[in-house]
Amino acid sequence: MGQTIVVRDLRKRYGDVQAVNGVTFEVEEGEFFGILGPNGAGKTTTLEIIEGLRQADSGTVEIFGQSPWPRNPKLLPRIGVQLQASAFFERLTAREQIRTFASLYGTAQAEADEMLEVVGLADKAATPAEKLSGGQAQRLSIACALVHGPDLVFLDEPTAALDPQARRNLWDLLRDINKQGRTVVLTTHYMDEAESLCDRVAIMDRGEILQSGAPATLVRGLDSMTHISIESGLLSLTEAKALAGPGDDVTDDGVSLQFSTPSPAPLLAALAERRALGGLRVRGATLEDVFLHLTGREYRA
Amino acid sequence: MNALSSLSRAMLLGFLRDKASVFFTILFPLMFLLLFGVLLQDPGVSKSDVVQIGAVPIVDQMPADARARIGEVAALTKSTDREDALAKVRTGDIDAVVEQTGDTVVLHYSAADQVRAGSVRGVFDSLIMSANTADRPPKYSLDSRQVEDASLKPIQYLTPGLLGWAVAMGATFGAAMTLVTWRQKKILRRLRLSPAPTGAVVAARVGVSVGLALVQTAIFIGVAMTPYFGLTLSPFWWMSIPLVIAGTLAFLSVGLLAGGVAKTAEGASGIANLVVLPMAFLSGAFFPMEGAPSWLQAVSQVMPLRYLNEGMIDVMVRGQGPSAVLMEMGVLLGFTAVVSIIVVKVFRWDDV
Numbered sequence: 063m064g065q066t067i068v069v070r071d072l073r074k075r076y077g078d079v080q081a082v083n084g085v086t087f088e089v090e091e092g093e094f095f096g097i098l099g100p101n102g103a104g105k106t107t108t109l110e111i112i113e114g115l116r117q118a119d120s121g122t123v124e125i126f127g128q129s130p131w132p133r134n135p136k137l138l139p140r141i142g143v144q145l146q147a148s149a150f151f152e153r154l155t156a157r158e159q160i161r162t163f164a165s166l167y168g169t170a171q172a173e174a175d176e177m178l179e180v181v182g183l184a185d186k187a188a189t190p191a192e193k194l195s196g197g198q199a200q201r202l203s204i205a206c207a208l209v210h211g212p213d214l215v216f217l218d219e220p221t222a223a224l225d226p227q228a229r230r231n232l233w234d235l236l237r238d239i240n241k242q243g244r245t246v247v248l249t250t251h252y253m254d255e256a257e258s259l260c261d262r263v264a265i266m267d268r269g270e271i272l273q274s275g276a277p278a279t280l281v282r283g284l285d286s287m288t289h290i291s292i293e294s295g296l297l298s299l300t301e302a303k304a305l306a307g308p309g310d311d312v313t314d315d316g317v318s319l320q321f322s323t324p325s326p327a328p329l330l331a332a333l334a335e336r337r338a339l340g341g342l343r344v345r346g347a348t349l350e351d352v353f354l355h356l357t358g359r360e361y362r363a
Numbered sequence: 364m365n366a367l368s369s370l371s372r373a374m375l376l377g378f379l380r381d382k383a384s385v386f387f388t389i390l391f392p393l394m395f396l397l398l399f400g401v402l403l404q405d406p407g408v409s410k411s412d413v414v415q416i417g418a419v420p421i422v423d424q425m426p427a428d429a430r431a432r433i434g435e436v437a438a439l440t441k442s443t444d445r446e447d448a449l450a451k452v453r454t455g456d457i458d459a460v461v462e463q464t465g466d467t468v469v470l471h472y473s474a475a476d477q478v479r480a481g482s483v484r485g486v487f488d489s490l491i492m493s494a495n496t497a498d499r500p501p502k503y504s505l506d507s508r509q510v511e512d513a514s515l516k517p518i519q520y521l522t523p524g525l526l527g528w529a530v531a532m533g534a535t536f537g538a539a540m541t542l543v544t545w546r547q548k549k550i551l552r553r554l555r556l557s558p559a560p561t562g563a564v565v566a567a568r569v570g571v572s573v574g575l576a577l578v579q580t581a582i583f584i585g586v587a588m589t590p591y592f593g594l595t596l597s598p599f600w601w602m603s604i605p606l607v608i609a610g611t612l613a614f615l616s617v618g619l620l621a622g623g624v625a626k627t628a629e630g631a632s633g634i635a636n637l638v639v640l641p642m643a644f645l646s647g648a649f650f651p652m653e654g655a656p657s658w659l660q661a662v663s664q665v666m667p668l669r670y671l672n673e674g675m676i677d678v679m680v681r682g683q684g685p686s687a688v689l690m691e692m693g694v695l696l697g698f699t700a701v702v703s704i705i706v707v708k709v710f711r712w713d714d715v
Contacts (some may be wrong), residue, residue, distance in 0.1 A: 084690070096548055113556060114556075115552065115555065115556070115712075115713070123390045133555065135558045135560075138556060138557060138558040139558050141556070143553070143556045145549045145552060145553055148549070149548055149549040149552070149553045150548065150549050150550070151373045151377055151550060152544060152548070153376065153377045153380040153381060154373055154376055154377065158373070158376065160371045161369070162370070162373045163553075165365065165366060165368075165369035166366050166369065166370075166554070166557040166558070166559040167557060167558060168365075206553075224500075343702070
């Protein structure tokens with residue numbers, strides 16, 4: 063498969079801040095690629111340079127083998143960009159919004175109406191965009207980005223500020239978009255989202271990519287503890303400490319008895335043998351642990 | 364639909380569905396027209412320029428105290444070129460022409476400035492009355508003649524001035540608000556990411572603003588022509604259409620500049636108000652500038668609205684031909700060109 067996006071040693075400085083500091087990565091055709099990072103990591107600037115909204119100080123970007131800067135009208139019809147939910151014309155209904163965007167690309171009105179159906183907004187077609195709920199507005203925003211059938215889609219934090227139902231609902235939509243063969247580039251703060259959707263992620267901080275790869279590979283590469291918890295009272299703390307290995311940590315807060323261990327298999331076997339598995343929860347490392355391990359835990363605004 | 368027509372449609376619908384915008388752009392100036400049309404008051408006037416043609420014995424032979432009284436309200440000068448003097452009354456350069464044939468004193472004045480015409484007539488009325496008291500039956504009579512159609516009313520000169528202000532306001536606010544809100548809502552960014560040419564965005568705004576300005580013109584003229592107000596248009600009124608278009612372009616560029624400089628809708632509206640409202644007062648949109656101090660008149664000469672108003676009065680009321688407003692249109696278009704260059708310099712697609 064070909065490379066849809068090739069980024070080489072991208073750099074961009076704003077005054078004293080080196081926003082992007084030598085970013086290199088590739089996105090393959092049909093891939094679901096995630097860019098993760100805390101606020102101010104340089105995700106947005108990197109995306110804006112790739113989309114052709116900003117000029118890099120140095121480095122190269124190629125999309126479908128072409129440079130997006132300066133504004134490249136041949137490239138634009140092949141790219142769909144979803145900005146934040148409020149990027150709508152004021153006081154137009156959902157149908158008018160998507161038809162307006164469709165006409166900018168020379169796409170037929172009927173296709174615009176069809177896309178509204180795809181994102182499940184056919185019954186909201188006559189509702190002004192301002193009156194849509196958060197999830198509906200995001201779906202409309204994504205529909206507007208997809209209306210001209212782009213091969214490459216950029217999604218900027220598409221599930222920010224959505225309730226859990228709306229997020230899951232949107233994930234299904236995003237998976238469908240990717241299954242149709244489109245390449246998707248996503249930025250997000252939600253690690254579960256990236257883990258669930260992305261084939262590959264890049265974790266960015268301070269303008270650099272710290273690590274990239276498949277989420278599962280990154281998690282496995284993190285040498286971390288597994289947390290096992292059962293109901294309190296099944297075992298006394300002394301019994302529990304006897305079962306645990308030498309490096310393990312055991313605590314009982316009166317609700318749950320919790321073990322933190324680097325080798326969960328023998329411990330689980332021992333617990334099973336004693337029929338002490340009531341309320342069992344096993345939590346391994348997640349992408350979030352990888353993220354925090356790489357970017358640190360200090361608070362940042 | 365192509366990009367231009369769909370963007371124009373989006374802009375127009377966005378405007379029409381915003382009741383406040385419709386009110387302030389179309390109804391608000393119309394309210395001023397009704398208000399001024401109904402309650403026209405004497406704003407107080409400066410000395411009037413009166414030109415005397417040939418011998419006017421009643422003026423030439425008037426006593427010194429009468430001459431002094433007239434001198435307080437009118438500056439008399441003599442001329443022999445009758446046609447030239449009458450033309451100057453029509454264009455508003457002088458206020459009245461006086462001549463005498465036999466015992467009839469003929470006063471030519473312009474209805475474009477009712478107040479001034481009234482004060483000049485008052486002066487000559489009293490002059491003739493005092494001359495008549497000596498002899499009876501009355502020897503002299505005053506024949507006042509308007510240089511324009513005799514049916515003119517205040518609405519004739521209120522309409523062009525207020526319409527100019529309405530067009531300036533509509534164009535400035537429309538452009539400033541679109542630019543700022545579209546930038547804030549990232550619609551500009553979204554458009555930049557679409558293959559639609561940048562020119563289509565600008566052309567859509569120009570088209571919508573010019574269309575709205577022409578609708579404003581039609582509504583203004585329509586209301587002013589109702590029997591209650593009784594506006595009669597001069598034969599060359601249609602020249603007000605290209606003038607309105609030129610004025611709209613000039614104020615569109617002002618609006619784009621305000622929208623380019625301002626970061627928020629409130630800021631843009633503030634800047635637009637700061638520019639248009641004082642300009643309206645200084646350009647004679649609400650009252651004639653002739654009474655203002657000369658430095659203020661000099662200031663008004665650099666205001667584009669002044670040229671729009673002058674041109675509108677020339678073709679709608681004074682009955683001047685199309686060529687009379689070419690200079691005004693040239694000034695407006697030149698202003699547009701200069702401001703547009705600055706607009707391109709300050710234009711930003713994004714807030715950051």
